[in-house]
Amino acid sequence: MSFRMRAARGKDLQALYEMAKLTGGGFTNLPADRASLAAKLARSEAALGRDDASLGDDLFVMVLENTNTGEVRGTCQLFSQVGRKWPFYSYRIGTLTQHSQELDRTFRADMLSLSTDLEGCSEVGGLFLHPGERAGGLGLLIARSRYLFMRAHRARFADRTLAELRGVIDEAGGSPFWDGLAGKFFGMNFQQADAFNAIHGNQFIADLMPKHPIYTAMLPENARAVIGAPHPSGRAAMRMLENEGFRFENYIDIFDGGPTMTVETDRIRSLADARDDTIVAIADGETKALVATGRLAEFTACYAQIDEREGGIAIDAGAARRLGVKVGDNVSHVPRW
Known part of the structure; x- marks a missing residue:
């Protein structure tokens, strides 16, 4: 992609x-x-x-x-x-509940309050x-x-x-x-x-x-x-x-x-499920993920294929190119749904 x-x-x-x-x-x-x-x-x-x-x-x-x-x-x-x-x-959206003893009825009215x-x-x-x-x-x-x-x-x-x-x-x-x-x-x-x-x-x-x-x-x-x-x-x-x-x-x-x-x-x-890792290899992986790198104006994110490796992760070459990352760079990643 x-x-x-x-x-x-x-x-x-x-x-x-x-x-x-x-x-x-x-x-x-x-x-x-x-x-x-x-x-x-x-x-x-x-x-x-x-x-x-x-x-x-x-x-x-x-x-x-x-x-x-x-x-x-x-x-x-x-x-x-x-x-x-x-x-x-x-x-x-709120509800106002009122009761009339004479009628022996309870009225509930939905209301919109600014x-x-x-x-x-x-x-x-x-x-x-x-x-x-x-x-x-x-x-x-x-x-x-x-x-x-x-x-x-x-x-x-x-x-x-x-x-x-x-x-x-x-x-x-x-x-x-x-x-x-x-x-x-x-x-x-x-x-x-x-x-x-x-x-x-x-x-x-x-x-x-x-x-x-x-x-x-x-x-x-x-x-x-x-x-x-x-x-x-x-x-x-x-x-x-x-x-x-x-x-x-x-x-x-x-x-x-x-x-x-x-x-x-x-x-x-x-946000809660994301992890930070170092790229240790540029190679095809088995896990589909969303990967991001960079701060502020340099922030980029894309879909990638990653694998866990000793000391970090491997990321496919296409994603590495789109993100502008190389071995030794840090990225954030979260599993793709």
Whole structure:
């Protein structure tokens, strides 16, 4: 396989822009706006240039590269800590129970409360794989490389990590959840709100959204039906997150109602199971693994065939070439699923 993950660079702007146009909307971290993407790349390069062990307001952008052609065919992002520049809003699903003695009945009502509970978490997001490459485990390569990057720079990330999954979007590009709730207070459709949020942030939510809880029973049926449901194209991503230890804990996105998954960072499976070893031989191996090397802007990761040897591991020549490693270099590795 000729693919590897690496840190994004300024020259990747056009490739990211072309992929952003393929997302179909509702993909806040990858807006089809060149200026916004350029700003993300600049912010990522600044974060990659800061070589210290403090937790800041960093964004790291990574890309999936075909080393045979040089084409960028996928991407993902890591945020070191959300809620630093402006509040990080979610809806928290709760239940209010009330009892009437006169009627001898108990009523339980689901409610949505605007919340900033998840402020301070790290976030993994912006994962997109070009439709022409959705085979061969490349989605997993993108997703799991993020956790090896976090492991290599653990002090730069928080103790809890979240992932927001895109919610249900209809064939017209609208959101039943937005139309049934927030759209009634903002005078703009979902596409307009999503585009504004991607470029300017969500402070306008704090300015205009009512602060009192919302009873879900008051929402239209089509809006209630999608609360906490991922977009059909995101179901595989949700399974990948669950395999890593992420769980849905009743937080949803304020725009499209998609689920927010959370996990203790040190319990992320790929991060916890990874090992460090020295390369002692360049040779074909029997064990399929994800291997990473380098720090910050030099970070790379790819699939490899490895074998345990005395004093370290052997790695196949193709992977060694993609990673730019040789005998005596240190790498991190975790078994491939």
